[in-house]
Amino acid sequence: MFKDLVVVVTGGAQGIGRGIVQEYARNGANVVIADINKELGQQLEMDLLAQGHSVLFAQTDVSKEQDIVSLMQKIVDHFGTIHILINNAGKFQHKSLYDLTLDEWNDMIQTNLTSFSGCTNTR
Template sequence: MSFEGKVVVVTGAAQGIGEGVARAFARHGALVVLGDHHEEKGAAAAASIRQDGGQAVFCPCDVRSEADIKRLMQTALDEYGRLDVVINNAGVSRWKSPYDLTVDEWDDVLNTNVRSCFLATREAARIMKEKGNHGSVVNMASTRSLMSEPNSEAYAASKGAIVALTHAMAVSLGPDGIRVNCISPGWIETGDSALREEDHSQHPAGRVGKPDDIARACLYLADPDNSFVTGTHLVVDGGMTRKMIYEP
């Protein structure tokens, strides 16, 4: 699998899954544009990719801003002259009782997680269509689009909306040679907490996920050879959404 000469934009790329995805594409020869509102971390991530032999630039971007999203896509065009792949990874969560969740908090989650996917896909598609090159978009949903814990309403709604938005835009953009897919990660450890043996053993796959697991899924969905794969929802969760759990 090679992405030599392909230009890839990754949002939320300063850390965690987004950084892992950006690094994976760079290792496979892509020219990567990292977008994030954490400017120091984002610039450091891009610099680290370059130190490892990859090609990467950082563009500050708050995905709640339409202007920032347009500037991010234009940066890819200005730096590399084309745009082939967009990974819409940026997102936020709120764990708060529905009795207490404010309208502003709800709107912030939906705007950050869902509206940004629409805007980024729209702006990228305009460039891809104008350049006449087939393109690929991968949206990051979550297994919380399928199952829930208490007090996760805004996050769950946003991730469910991403799944629906994915197949809608796949149908709309298909005639222009643009594929749109989404991934629902399960528990992916990004170094924020210490894992216990029981954390691993509750997964049918025998372990908690890593950013590279999601990165490999992105590489598969973005690969031009997989031109028959569009509108799909790929769950990458170590089998957890297929495991029945009963209280003893």
């Protein structure tokens, strides 16, 4: 169903993102695992490659424009294009909104709301 499509999943190394990556890989997609966690991302990549799937891990902090630019270049170099982009990465503070510092708030907003949509120079 997804054979030969290139799917990028941010936050793809763990939780819901991991499940999304696994399902697309099982359905024939070329999957890019974009995640800040290098250890989990590399492990998932190795596991899926060992199963014969086409995957690529790219350590990426979606709150940093340069990481997104680097990710895009890596995808273009490896697969040539993107067909599906799943913006799954997110940060959530486990405390009251009133207790957040301005830096914590800004980091959460940058990751959850701006990230890919705020980087227009990635073509």
